[in-house]
Amino acid sequence: MSTRLVRILGRTVRQQRESRALTQRQLAELAGVSQATVARIERGDRIPSVPALESLLAAMGGQLTVAVEPLDAHLDAELAQLATRPLAERLDDLNLDRLLDRLGDLPNAITGATAALLQGAPLPVDAPELAIRWRDSAQLTRWLEKAYGQRWNARWNEFGGPHLEPEESGEHRWRTRYGEIRAVMCDELPETVEVRHGGRSYRVVPLVQLDVTDPRTAALLHRYREGQLRPRTGHHPA
Template identity: 70%
Template structure:
């Protein structure tokens, strides 16, 4: 694994452990004698922590780093294999998809990204509901986010909150809400969709072929899944 990939992975690990213990970055900094700015840069992947600093951060949260090696991207291949072995209905329920969609009726939107791939049967990792929203509806989207106690991802600090909710404001289009995380692609017009049905419910989703062409993140995962299928002779 190259250092360019290891640094954000280490940062994500520190952030995840901090969130589990309900610590702020300032509180973690005070526990370890590291500045809050340094904690923020480490968590966002902008700074490679020294082994000493990393051990201090983790020890303050009663955990320690375990070191191992694996083939490149083996963790991702293993995750895809694990998802492929699970029922699709179980994966949909785990995401809490219906709960969020039932409350997104205030403005038009369609399902895209990894969520659309999931609903079409692809065993790709999904950690947020991904939707496409028109810029024309951005004000209604913002009002919905306010009602849903939304907090926008703050890339500078590596956590949710501290930046304006509005999608027109500069920053990543990722929000934490009371219904789970939402990732939005803002567009002039909604993309063409197809309908897929699960458990008697219809979902409007961007087709897989279109995702591969227009969504780099989902496209990479879909191509990786297809390559695994070809390699196994399926």
């Protein structure tokens, strides 16, 4: 079972539970499993057995179904759906403007999928991605402390635990009172271009540079461009 599928199953259980206003303990009691089992499945760090998964879903009035789809079809569908959403709405979801305002004079550049989004590529973005210089890491740490930051703990698949400082081992990903932030630590800030949206100016890493320096974003951009070139079904030329 792939890591992606484990995460999808865990997210599905969590969404179903929260939609019914159940706590993990309540769901565990209904399904006849331990709360720790529910927590591990929802975090995606345990491969659930089929009987356990069926018990959890049955306790919430649901059942497991299995389907086969072309590889990465889920990603194509997500890109198509994101392309229909207004940019302003997606930026609001990210709390991007608020985060940038609160960062004050901390030097940064918008990079990754966030930069691509601002340049018209509707890629999936979980949190703003900023390039920040190593020599500004102490300033970043002070800001994180004031913003009640919590570092991402990959071991437990949740925020909290690791030291805030970027120099400490761990992903450069924090949750703050202003939303989540992801940092790409670098010696010097990358070259940027200015993009304006809604009366605001953003300094973003250009797409041509992301194609070369950011493999994950480059792969998403390639997928998006392929989708733009792919013939639309249901359309017949006259």
